[in-house]
Amino acid sequence: MFKLLIPPSHPRRESLLIRERLVEGFKRGLVALEGLIAHGRGECFDYLIGEKTQPFALKAIEAGVAALLLAEYPVISVNGNVAALVAKEVVELAKVIDAKIEVNLFYRTREREKAIAEWLKEHGAEEVLGVGEDASATIPELFSERRRVSPRGILVADVVLVPLEDGDRTEALRKMGKTVITIDLNPLSRTARAANITIVDNIVRAMPLMIKKAEELKGWSRERLRRVLENYDNNEVLQEALKHILHRLESLSNSKLVLEIEEACRTSSE
């Protein structure tokens, strides 16, 4: 259905190609239908941000990578959309920072867990936690299937990267004392506001930058990494993201909004 050729000149080509990856992921059984809707919301915020990585995102990427490198037990959480969009990058980042990878679904089914784990392994992952029996531990305060995590993964992690996560779960992880890093295009989402470090950017742009930054920061001393974290202020970063959107909308809104339509004879009864 989306298999139409997108001309190289199309101004929203990048965005449409990402969409096709997600639809492809849906067909492979990785992505939930709700995941497609969530992606649409992300697209809209990306449009508002300008579809480019902004300074506030770069700051958060540096802090996030510093936290992951300082972690004793870092875990990267992967859901359907993350797998469909950045499987290769998740595996690569996990290798650079020596982190576990765990499947962590909002709409958990055994089939989807397996499909995602397979997909990650096809992209080079050696171990994928959180599949089937392995997701046997539970996060307090969450309901039903949403609280299940791996006792060798998120349960014991000190720092978790949970991109495109639900707000309830982000809060639950925070309450457990974990340092939570997220990637979320919506600076107003509860996830964005509950995380310790929020990268307001498209995951497709952010993940390669995280890998590059991880390779760079790996050479830094723990003290220097700690200083990055000390100087980081997530509230400031979220405010900057909002201000950026605000200014973009402001310039859009300073024009006449109604379109002039040349009407044929009016048929209305007004």
Next chain:
Amino acid sequence: MFKLLIPPSHPRRESLLIRERLVEGFKRGLVALEGLIAHGRGECFDYLIGEKTQPFALKAIEAGVAALLLAEYPVISVNGNVAALVAKEVVELAKVIDAKIEVNLFYRTREREKAIAEWLKEHGAEEVLGVGEDASATIPELFSERRRVSPRGILVADVVLVPLEDGDRTEALRKMGKTVITIDLNPLSRTARAANITIVDNIVRAMPLMIKKAEELKGWSRERLRRVLENYDNNEVLQEALKHILHRLESLSNSKLVLEIEEACRTSSE
């Protein structure tokens, strides 16, 4: 598969339930994949608006209902998302204002037309136009299947309610001299800007309000209804919607955004 309970305490429960209704609609063959992504974009603007019906929407609802009551031949246009979200309300509103209901799809297929008509009939519709042979008339300037309408419906209507509509088609309807009322969460969309009356609100909140308003305004004289329309300014309404979003972003971007989380013992290595 998606029938998991969303806990009553989940702060975004309403939004998640709406999402599930759309997924249900997709499974019933009402909603296109593109419709799911489009819904996500709507969610983004609902966030910016504050997920509540605002005064500018109430003004547009009143004007929209007045135009529908004054119409000689009002038609409500229904696509997949509209059917999935507010089938019952469409039927109810059509009865109160004595309007025709017409299936009108951006991605038209015979199966989807039929599924939507069936769904509307299950919700009490007696007649549904725009299905199969009935969609035999064409709107000028539109291509392929997108221009097909019913000769007993949109083609001859003087006032059309086209919620969640495409910009091209909204413009085409305007050029034909019709009074166009739309419901669209994005005040910057071409649909929002091309319509005569734009209700910037979530259709799930707006439709019940329209029914209530229609019942109230049915008792008004035509003159009084005409006065409502005379005093209505869509450009003003769109500007108010944008200003509302801007003010919200402004005050949020100056406030504390990060949520206070009461953490258990920190396990982090920071």
